[in-house]
Every structure is written in C-alpha cells, then in structure tokens.
Amino acid sequence: MVLQSHDVSDLCIGKPPVRWLPPSSTVADAIAEIEAGGGRGPDAAVAVWDGTKGEVDGRVCMADVHLFLCGGDGEAASLASPAAALQATLSDLLAAGAPPVRRIEPHASVVEAVDAFLDGAHCLVVPIRERWRRAAAAGEMCMCWLTVEDVVRFFVGCIGLFAPTGLALRFLSSGISPRGHAPVAAGDRALSAVPLLSAALATHSSVAVITGAGIAPRLAGEVSPSALCSCDVSVAAAIAALSAGDLTAFLHRSDLRCRRNLPGMVDLLYAGDPSSWPPSPSSSSSSSSSSSSLSSFSSSSDDEAEDGYKHYAPAPCARRDNNRQIIACHPGSSLVAVMAQAVAHRVTQVWVVDFDDGELVGVVRFLDVLWVLREHLNQPPLIYPSNFSSINPSTKLR
Incomplete structure (x- = not known):
C-alpha cells in the first residue's frame, strides 16, 4: 500500500x-x-x-x-x-x-x-x-x-489507487457523514466568532457565516484561518468593529460594506513607542497606508451600490484573490472529488450544501478524509476477479 x-x-x-x-x-x-x-x-x-x-x-x-x-x-x-x-x-x-x-x-x-x-x-x-x-x-x-495539506496532496497524486479503498464512493458509502459545524450569523459581531476561529484553526476548518439561522441556514460566506494568514495586524481592528458578514466581505471580496469608522482602531494597533515595533518594509509603511486607505472607507460617498451599500477601496490587509469563491459540494459527491477540489483551491475543508434548496448541511475536512483512509488500512484488502479493473468506469466524480 x-x-x-x-x-x-x-x-x-x-x-x-x-x-x-x-x-x-x-x-x-x-x-x-x-x-x-x-x-x-x-x-x-x-x-x-x-x-x-x-x-x-x-x-x-x-x-x-x-x-x-x-x-x-x-x-x-x-x-x-x-x-x-x-x-x-x-x-x-x-x-x-x-x-x-x-x-x-x-x-x-x-x-x-x-x-x-x-x-x-x-x-x-x-x-x-x-x-x-x-x-x-x-x-x-x-x-x-x-502540513495536513501536504499529506492529502500526496494522496491525490496517487488517486488511481483510491478506488479499491472505497474513497471513490459517496460520503455515506465511504463511512463518513458531513460533519456538523458551529456557524455564526452574518449579523453577529465578528468578535463573537473568535473562539470558533480558534477551534477552526486547530482542526483545519473555517467558520461558516450563515443567513436564515434556525430555519434553513444558507452559507453566505466564511471566515477562514488561511484568509487571516494573508492579512496584516489591521484586520484585528476589523474583527473588533465589524459584523461577521461585513468581515467576510472585508477579507474575501476586498471591499468593505459597512458604515463604521476603522481608522481609530487601526491607530490603536500601531500606537506606542515606535522603537518597540521592529522595522520592516511592510510594517513601517502599514500604519500610514492603513489609515489613509481606511479613511477612504468612511469619507467616500460616490460609489453607491444597487443594494444600498457603499462599496469601498480594497482592504489594505487583503492579499488574496478578489471575489474568492466558497468551495462547496453536495452530499452525493465522492471523497476523491472533494479532495481534488480542496487541493486545487488550496483549502483544507469543503462545505456540504443541499443540492435542491442550497441549505448548509455540514463540512468535510481533510482530517475526515484522513480518518477514512486510516480506517480502510485496518480492513483486510478487497479481493477482485483477475479481469476486474481497479477503476470502475461507472464511478462518477462530482
């Protein structure tokens, strides 16, 4: 093996x-x-x-x-x-x-x-x-x-060997159900999601930002540790000042849909004795650039969107692809397809949404995939007829 x-x-x-x-x-x-x-x-x-x-x-x-x-x-x-x-x-x-x-x-x-x-x-x-x-x-x-991503990427490179282990099967057939999640409502304070983010960081997952909580929750966005890794310290001010939905826009869509004033919060982060802050090209200029860029958030009044929100300049901390899509699949998807999708988009989990109504069902993490792999290692190998192909042509990856 x-x-x-x-x-x-x-x-x-x-x-x-x-x-x-x-x-x-x-x-x-x-x-x-x-x-x-x-x-x-x-x-x-x-x-x-x-x-x-x-x-x-x-x-x-x-x-x-x-x-x-x-x-x-x-x-x-x-x-x-x-x-x-x-x-x-x-x-x-x-x-x-x-x-x-x-x-x-x-x-x-x-x-x-x-x-x-x-x-x-x-x-x-x-x-x-x-x-x-x-x-x-x-x-x-x-x-x-x-990292766990390195291990899963290694397995994807050996994708032809996965069919005999059952990984080409759908979630339930492979012995795994979409894992439950602890979401945060889009209107809740982003600061309230910090404990959830800490747990997500430890388990290679993200925090779902949902609408319709308690009725039919739908995935409106996500706040992921990998997105936070791409931001400078000014994002701490955004976490403290914004709602979860606004923070998602701030991180992933590179626009800020809110009317709150962040420059004061950013100034606090860069306050203190200048000698205490280690000099670096990015940190030495980030204070002034953050303040000037964020000032445009509150002062700009020309770009009124159709939805009633003002669209602002790109967030100074966001160093990610604009309009980053949420990576999701359906409950009938195969684990091989989920692995390939996650590795291609450099995420460590994939959201599971209902095919019919778009309701958020759960999440499948890389750790869940590794668990399935490990369980199959403990089982006796399957014995196939000599004329049986290891790749079933009827298996469809979604």
Whole structure:
C-alpha cells in the first residue's frame, strides 16, 4: 500500500527550512520575521524554537497573531492594549491556546504522519537530513514543516489507487457523514466568532457565516484561518468593529460594506513607542497606508451600490484573490472529488450544501478524509476477479 511504502522524507523534498525565533521573542518580532520570509500567506509561519536539537515549542502564523490580539476578556483583552499585546512573548501567545505541533522523524511512514494529525497535531516538524543541507555540517539543526495539506496532496497524486479503498464512493458509502459545524450569523459581531476561529484553526476548518439561522441556514460566506494568514495586524481592528458578514466581505471580496469608522482602531494597533515595533518594509509603511486607505472607507460617498451599500477601496490587509469563491459540494459527491477540489483551491475543508434548496448541511475536512483512509488500512484488502479493473468506469466524480 502506498501509505506504508513511502516515508515522511518523500513529502519533504524541496521544502525550505523553517524560520524560527526563541520563545522569549515578542509577537511583534514574529510579525517582522513572517514579513521578512516573503510575505504573509497560509504557509508563512515561524517556529518557536531555540535552534538546537530540542523540541519545537509551537508554530506561529498571522492567524495566531490576530486571534491573540482579539483574545481575552475585560481588562485582560489584548485589544484594550494592543501595543502591549504586540510586546508579549511568543511563550505567552502559545499559552493562550495556539494549536500544538509534533516532531516526526524523516524515516517515519506516511501512516505515522496521518496518525499524528488524527491524534491532534496541527502541524508536523521534520528534521531535514544532514546530507540535504550544508548548514547541518556546521552543527546547525534544520527542520521543515509538514502540513495536513501536504499529506492529502500526496494522496491525490496517487488517486488511481483510491478506488479499491472505497474513497471513490459517496460520503455515506465511504463511512463518513458531513460533519456538523458551529456557524455564526452574518449579523453577529465578528468578535463573537473568535473562539470558533480558534477551534477552526486547530482542526483545519473555517467558520461558516450563515443567513436564515434556525430555519434553513444558507452559507453566505466564511471566515477562514488561511484568509487571516494573508492579512496584516489591521484586520484585528476589523474583527473588533465589524459584523461577521461585513468581515467576510472585508477579507474575501476586498471591499468593505459597512458604515463604521476603522481608522481609530487601526491607530490603536500601531500606537506606542515606535522603537518597540521592529522595522520592516511592510510594517513601517502599514500604519500610514492603513489609515489613509481606511479613511477612504468612511469619507467616500460616490460609489453607491444597487443594494444600498457603499462599496469601498480594497482592504489594505487583503492579499488574496478578489471575489474568492466558497468551495462547496453536495452530499452525493465522492471523497476523491472533494479532495481534488480542496487541493486545487488550496483549502483544507469543503462545505456540504443541499443540492435542491442550497441549505448548509455540514463540512468535510481533510482530517475526515484522513480518518477514512486510516480506517480502510485496518480492513483486510478487497479481493477482485483477475479481469476486474481497479477503476470502475461507472464511478462518477462530482
């Protein structure tokens, strides 16, 4: 079986070494390091590590930063003192509930990597073999990240082997039902969705933004950790000030459909001693660009849309494709089709909507797909007639 004949190192070929910071570094240091590594995005992260052969304490991406800035209650709320929150240590950020990482050796099997993800690891860190890196000769330890997306992409590359395992079957036939979800209503405050976003980050999912809650919920949008990873710290102000529906527009459609004034909130995020903020090309100019861009949100009055909302300039934090579509399927879709669809759009879950009325049914995550794979490994192999093709021509991928 392909899962048992390949080891983790096969999935790490060509991966860059992790960028890392010691636990005593600040949240602002992590932001600067992420920016210096080539910009924000789902793959941009720093390891909390001392650079030795010891364990990696955790992984910090921009989504972790945003959730940390929006976390806490009352006087402990980070948004009450954002400048102080940016000077908190990475140890403090990890203690606030960042998802765990786990180390796995290069010679471990892909099955062991699957088990680690199913056991709760958010991301795996793999030592890079010494012969791959010259730096190792000088005594420097090198690691690389292995994500759940990497594992599923590897399986998609072996898609011809999936039919005998049952993955080409529909959801219910494959032993999986669309998982329930904890949505947020479009009119609710985005800040109320922070606990849901923290859970979504840990489980490689997103938070559904719905309309018609309690009657026939329909998917109006989503707030995903990967979208937050593509934004600068000014998005914390948007989370604090906007509704969930407005935040979805702010993140994914690159327009802001609201009448609230955000510049004051952004100024708070960039307030404090300038020397405390690590210099970087993006962070040094983001304060002025954010304020000027966001000022246009409240001052512009020329672009009135047909729906009664004012459409504004692109959000300064959004570095994603405009008009990003929600990735969804129907309950009759096959898991192979879901995997291919998710990998093609670089998402880690696919929403399931009813074919007839568009009602939101649930969600299928990469973790659910890995669970099905792992269950089939524990079953005896199917015995087919010698003239049976492993690819059933009647199987339709939706």
